[in-house]
Amino acid sequence: MILRHITTQNFRNLGDAETAFHPQTNILVGRNGQGKTNLLEAIYFLATTKSFRTSRIASLFRFGASNVFVSGALERADLEKNLSVGLGVPPPVGAPEARTTPGQRRVLMINGEKVTLAAYLNAMSVFAYSAARLEVIRGTPEERRRFLDRGAASVNAAYLEQFARYMRALKQRNALLADIAMNRQSAASLDAWDNELREAAAPVHRARAAYANDLGEAFAQIVKRHGYHIAALEMHYRPNALEDKRREEIRARMTLSGPQRDLVEFVLEGRPASEVLSGGEQKMIVLFLKFAKLELFRRRHDDAPLFLLDDIDAELDLEILHDLLTKLPVATQLFATSAKEAFLDALTTGPHRRLTFENGRVTAARDFA
Amino acid sequence: MTAPPLANLINELTKLPGVGGKSAARLAYHILKRPTVEAEALAAAILDVKSKIFRCSICNNMTDVEPCALCSDPRRDPSLLCVVEEAFNIQTIEQTRDFKGQYHVLLGALSPLKGIGPQDIDVAGLVRRVQNSNVHEVIIATNPNVEGEATALYIAQQLKPLSVRTTRLAFGLPVGGDLEYADQVTMSKALEGRREI
Ligand SMILES: [Zn+2]
Numbered sequence: 001m002i003l004r005h006i007t008t009q010n011f012r013n014l015g016d017a018e019t020a021f022h023p024q025t026n027i028l029v030g031r032n033g034q035g036k037t038n039l040l041e042a043i044y045f046l047a048t049t050k051s052f053r054t055s056r057i058a059s060l061f062r063f064g065a066s067n068v069f070v071s072g073a074l075e076r077a078d079l080e081k082n083l084s085v086g087l088g089v090p091p092p093v094g095a096p097e098a099r100t101t102p103g104q105r106r107v108l109m110i111n112g113e114k115v116t117l118a119a120y121l122n123a124m125s126v127f128a129y130s131a132a133r134l135e136v137i138r139g140t141p142e143e144r145r146r147f148l149d150r151g152a153a154s155v156n157a158a159y160l161e162q163f164a165r166y167m168r169a170l171k172q173r174n175a176l177l178a179d180i181a182m183n184r185q186s187a188a189s190l191d192a193w194d195n196e197l198r199e200a201a202a203p204v205h206r207a208r209a210a211y212a213n214d215l216g217e218a219f220a221q222i223v224k225r226h227g228y229h230i231a232a233l234e235m236h237y238r239p240n241a242l243e244d245k246r247r248e249e250i251r252a253r254m255t256l257s258g259p260q261r262d263l264v265e266f267v268l269e270g271r272p273a274s275e276v277l278s279g280g281e282q283k284m285i286v287l288f289l290k291f292a293k294l295e296l297f298r299r300r301h302d303d304a305p306l307f308l309l310d311d312i313d314a315e316l317d318l319e320i321l322h323d324l325l326t327k328l329p330v331a332t333q334l335f336a337t338s339a340k341e342a343f344l345d346a347l348t349t350g351p352h353r354r355l356t357f358e359n360g361r362v363t364a365a366r367d368f369a
Numbered sequence: 370m371t372a373p374p375l376a377n378l379i380n381e382l383t384k385l386p387g388v389g390g391k392s393a394a395r396l397a398y399h400i401l402k403r404p405t406v407e408a409e410a411l412a413a414a415i416l417d418v419k420s421k422i423f424r425c426s427i428c429n430n431m432t433d434v435e436p437c438a439l440c441s442d443p444r445r446d447p448s449l450l451c452v453v454e455e456a457f458n459i460q461t462i463e464q465t466r467d468f469k470g471q472y473h474v475l476l477g478a479l480s481p482l483k484g485i486g487p488q489d490i491d492v493a494g495l496v497r498r499v500q501n502s503n504v505h506e507v508i509i510a511t512n513p514n515v516e517g518e519a520t521a522l523y524i525a526q527q528l529k530p531l532s533v534r535t536t537r538l539a540f541g542l543p544v545g546g547d548l549e550y551a552d553q554v555t556m557s558k559a560l561e562g563r564r565e566i
Contacts, residue, residue: 168515175481185486192479192523196515 001124001303002333004080006046006072010065012038013360021333022353022367027344028337030357036337038360040128040308043335046070047126047306049085049106049117052133057087074124076303083123084109118160125154125297125305129290132311136289137266137282138274144264148237151293152211155300159207166200170255173197178253190246197258198242204259205239211296212237212264218292226320228288230281233273238263280315287316291324294332304329309336312343322346375401424456427498429474429491431456439472446470448505452495452524454478454512462510465557470508473498478516479523490520492527499531506534508563513538525566536563 005020014035028036037053041060044052051060061068071084088105108120135143153159173193179185216235223231240261249256266273266285277285297305307328312321325334325347338344348354348368356364371379375397382393400408424430425437432438439445439459449470453459456474475490499507509524511517525535539562 165515169519172481172515172519179481179484179486185481189487189523191526192519193481195522196519199518200515 001074001076001306002331003043003046003124003306004073004075006039006042006070008039008042009067009069010062011042011045011068011070012060012062014038014042014062015359015361017361019355019362020365021335022351023333025347025350025352026333026335027341027347027352027354028335028357029341029344029354032339034357035360036355036357037310039355039357040310040335040337042070043072043306044126044128044308046072046083046085047124048121049108052128052130052308052310060087076124081123082109082111083120085120121153121160122157125301125303126308127154127290127294127297127305128308128310129287130308130310131283131287131313131316134279134282134286136286137277141263145260145262148208148212148215148262148264151215151296152207154293154297154305155211155214156207158203162200162203162207166197166204166259169193169197169200170258170260174254177249177255180250181253187246187250197255201242201258205241205262208259208262209237209239214296215289215292218295219289222288222292222295222324226288226323228284228317228320230268230277230285232268233285234267236263236265236267238265280317283313283315284317284320287321287324294328298329304332306333306335309334309347312336312338313340314343316343318343318346322349424474428472429456429476429494430459430472444469448503449508450495450498450504450506451508451510453510454517454520458510461556462560464553465560467557467560468508470506475511475520478511478520480516487523492524495524496527496531499528499533504533506536508560509535509537509566510559521566535566537566538563 002023003021004023005018007016007018008014009016012035013033019039028039030036041051041053044050045060051057054060067086067088069084069086071082074081074083084107086107086109088107108115108117110120110123136147149159149163153163173190176185176190176193180187180190212235219233219235220231223233240257240259240263243257245256268276273282273285294305294307312318328334334347336344336347351367351369354364354366354368355362378397378400379390379393382388382396383390385393388396400411421433422431423433423435425432425435425440427436427440430437430439434441446469449468450473451462451468451470452473452475453462454475454477459472459474462468462472473491473495475492475495477485477490479485479487479490495507498504507524507528509521511520511524521537525537528535538559
């Protein structure tokens with residue numbers, strides 16, 4: 001799929017403007033803070049309604065703006081579709097730390113018609129790699145689960161719904177546990193919810209296990225193919241099976257087992273990867289993982305997703321990066337940023353467009369054959 | 370500035386489900402433009418529905434006669450009961466014309482998050498009906514979402530000691546869906562393929 005152009009309104013520091021893209025490679029350059037990463041983020045937002053940099057959606061609104069809007073023309077299988085995401089929750093004045101509730105006033109449209117989130121997310125696929133984001137290795141268990149969930153969703157259209165169903169059942173059961181703890185309901189009323197929780201957990205466990213297995217294999221192959229020196233890294237998925245812990249759970253007022261406690265671990269010779277690997281090595285591992293995810297996506301779909309590369313820096317092995325990129329399907333549209341243009345040389349061997357950013361605006365766009 | 374009576378009407382209309390500020394204003398201006406008799410008819414219909422419609426004492430359906438038209442129809446099979454969450458779900462099933470039994474409206478589904486427990490929905494009335502009349506099968510047609518499934522299971526548990534056949538609609542609907550949006554074909558299939566629970 002190819003993003004022909006994108007338009008943003010009130011998106012961070014970007015000027016309200018339309019930006020047209022090259023069908024193959026787009027190089028975004030400019031000093032820090034000029035808006036190049038914001039534009040990558042806008043592309044990601046258009047595809048996912050989320051940010052790859054923050055969970056605080058309010059930070060996407062330009063200061064003082066009460067809405068944010070991004071639209072774009074996506075070409076897929078010779079059809080052009082217009083996608084748009086509008087969010088209308090104003091950041092409360094004087095309370096910049098207040099969280100907006102994403103989805104509260106979110107309007108998703110395809111070709112001018114409102115669509116559901118599930119339908120919207122199926123329209124456009126994007127993979128983002130940011131050398132500044134190493135949560136998969138360093139982050140919380142929740143962030144690693146999210147990494148696995150996003151991957152599972154990219155190859156399994158039903159997964160998001162299955163996951164949402166489990167989380168809904170979990171919330172309901174936790175609310176009931178609190179009621180029971182306060183003697184407002186009997187412990188026997190858990191029966192119906194336990195059954196629902198079990199039925200909802202099974203597909204989540206199955207999908208996560210299948211994806212973790214495939215990803216581990218694809219990852220090992222890629223690392224081996226490139227002769228990277230850290231070949232012994234293992235990814236472990238440890239599902240947390242539902243157990244009967246009612247008495248403890250009523251005391252804790254929450255469910256103590258199940259997919260919300262699954263673990264994803266990266267281990268090198270028995271030790272957590274975050275403790276053993278250097279910063280540069282971690283960046284490379286995350287990069288390999290991203291390409292493994294792309295590979296799984298490609299096996300599942302006929303189409304290539306958009307690929308965003310943010311913040312390419314000196315710690316990455318640029319030779320391997322170049323090699324990885326040349327092995328992507330030709331149709332993969334690429335968007336890359338770096339503070340130092342030299343790091344992008346690996347990407348500019350073929351036809352591309354160079355977009356220069358200043359003050360949130362594209363001040364120059366040049367095509368190279 | 371909008372004149373206070375007009376602002377008042379717009380404000381009342383925004384309280385309706387699915388009506389935002391813009392639609393409310395459009396409706397209000399429309400009402401204003403139309404002849405007075407139309408506005409009177411609308412106002413009367415709204416008041417009528419509040420004064421003349423009540424819940425059937427047998428099945429909880431909305432009715433203006435006691436018992437409701439469905440409960441008193443001699444052609445309908447009283448040994449077959451279909452359990453739904455809300456009265457408007459009856460219409461979805463009636464559209465199929467495949468179901469010839471009677472209904473029981475629960476008036477909701479279990480949802481601890483909303484503070485709705487078993488005592489807040491009419492399972493007791495259902496159990497009484499099954500105990501006191503000759504019911505052979507209870508078809509549970511709660512929504513195919515988390516709350517509807519848990520409610521279905523709860524009902525099945527309550528009916529178990531009564532040794533009545535209990536079935537659940539076999540949904541070809543996407544999980545997480547809503548009965549309201551089921552088309553006739555899907556609904557017919559769901560009825561046809563119901564399974565024991
Ligand atoms: Zn009735």
